[in-house]
Amino acid sequence: MKIRKAVHMNILVCGGAGYIGSHVVRQLQNRGYEVLVLDNLVNGHLSAIGNTPFVKADIMNKRALQQVFDQNRIDAVMHFAAFSIVGESVKRPDLYYRNNVAGTLNLIQTMLENGVNKLIFSSTAAVYGEPGEIPISEDHCTKPTNPYGATKLAVEEMLKWFSQAYGLNYISLRYFNAAGADEAGDIGEDHNPETHLIPLALKTALGLLPEVKIFGTDYPTPDGTCIRDYIHVNDLANAHILALQSLVSGGKSTVYNLGNGSGFSVRDIIKTAQKVTGKLIRVVEAPRRAGDPAVLVASAEKIKRELGWQPQFRDIHQIISSAWHWHCRHGKES
Numbered sequence: 001m002k003i004r005k006a007v008h009m010n011i012l013v014c015g016g017a018g019y020i021g022s023h024v025v026r027q028l029q030n031r032g033y034e035v036l037v038l039d040n041l042v043n044g045h046l047s048a049i050g051n052t053p054f055v056k057a058d059i060m061n062k063r064a065l066q067q068v069f070d071q072n073r074i075d076a077v078m079h080f081a082a083f084s085i086v087g088e089s090v091k092r093p094d095l096y097y098r099n100n101v102a103g104t105l106n107l108i109q110t111m112l113e114n115g116v117n118k119l120i121f122s123s124t125a126a127v128y129g130e131p132g133e134i135p136i137s138e139d140h141c142t143k144p145t146n147p148y149g150a151t152k153l154a155v156e157e158m159l160k161w162f163s164q165a166y167g168l169n170y171i172s173l174r175y176f177n178a179a180g181a182d183e184a185g186d187i188g189e190d191h192n193p194e195t196h197l198i199p200l201a202l203k204t205a206l207g208l209l210p211e212v213k214i215f216g217t218d219y220p221t222p223d224g225t226c227i228r229d230y231i232h233v234n235d236l237a238n239a240h241i242l243a244l245q246s247l248v249s250g251g252k253s254t255v256y257n258l259g260n261g262s263g264f265s266v267r268d269i270i271k272t273a274q275k276v277t278g279k280l281i282r283v284v285e286a287p288r289r290a291g292d293p294a295v296l297v298a299s300a301e302k303i304k305r306e307l308g309w310q311p312q313f314r315d316i317h318q319i320i321s322s323a324w325h326w327h328c329r330h331g332k333e334s
């Protein structure tokens, strides 16, 4: 994987105070990029970006976006700002279409009006819905089973048409399950409410939650629980930088999956979390959740082949350990 040192570039990171965004901000800065974070802090944390230049603004507010472009030279945009809780999206699709689709439309229009035509977009495995084959490659059909996945797919469609009509250059990265934390231990996964398995298991180990729920134990998998593909957040961050370099050097607009290519069941994760933490993690079995596919595992061959991306964190024990390191520090602070 060749990650070159940056020629001087200014990157606007929307949603950069969130979990994945803050890790990408750090990697960008480590590689010499200038970063400006824009976030409305509905779910983000200022503490996650240290003294990185920051604008508190909402992508729904076009005037505020225009001001950011007026006051700063911006060469490219990375866009993480979205709502991403599947269950909530089923109950309040309006919120999801407004924030994720209308917000992104505002952002892209403002970019283009200001002559900025490079965008890296956070998409998701949820665009595929129930997979017909495993591992899932980018040409698998897209049939989201919830509004969250549908909003991300709607943006991908929009990007395609805007690319044709207005010369927008974009790379959409479809993440599978982001996990882990930077080894420095000072930034990590801090959602509220938390819905992801690894932080829930670790919070239970810390005594911050009474138990972790397993939704469905009768799936057609070896232990009956759902299988997912976990990818370390810093491997995601590296992929963003490779994607940016590709656009800068004239690479094509496209879509890439990001996952490790191996699946772990809910029970595997809880067992590994018990090993990592040395604590017993109480589990409660609950019924399946609607729209949860039995198995989601990525083929990330396309980004490996085309951009030379290689995940550095292949081992689930290592991924969970990095998350635990952060949770131990953060748990004491909160």
Ligand SMILES: NC(=O)c1ccc[n+]([C@@H]2O[C@H](COP(=O)([O-])OP(=O)(O)OC[C@H]3O[C@@H](n4cnc5c(N)ncnc54)[C@H](O)[C@@H]3O)[C@@H](O)[C@H]2O)c1
Pocket (backbone or CB within 6 Å): 014, 015, 016, 017, 018, 019, 020, 021, 038, 039, 040, 041, 042, 043, 044, 045, 057, 058, 059, 060, 079, 080, 081, 082, 083, 084, 099, 103, 122, 123, 124, 125, 174, 175, 176, 177, 178, 179, 190, 191
């Ligand atoms: N975490 C995962 O496993 C995962 C998997 C697939 C895709 N994604 C996508 O990656 C992106 C980042 O995910 P995350 O887990 O870091 O989420 P996060 O909630 O931690 O980060 C999102 C950030 O965007 C900000 N934001 C939301 N709406 C905004 C708006 N209207 N204006 C300005 N800022 C706004 C939030 O305050 C937050 O800081 C999201 O787009 C998500 O859909 C995440």
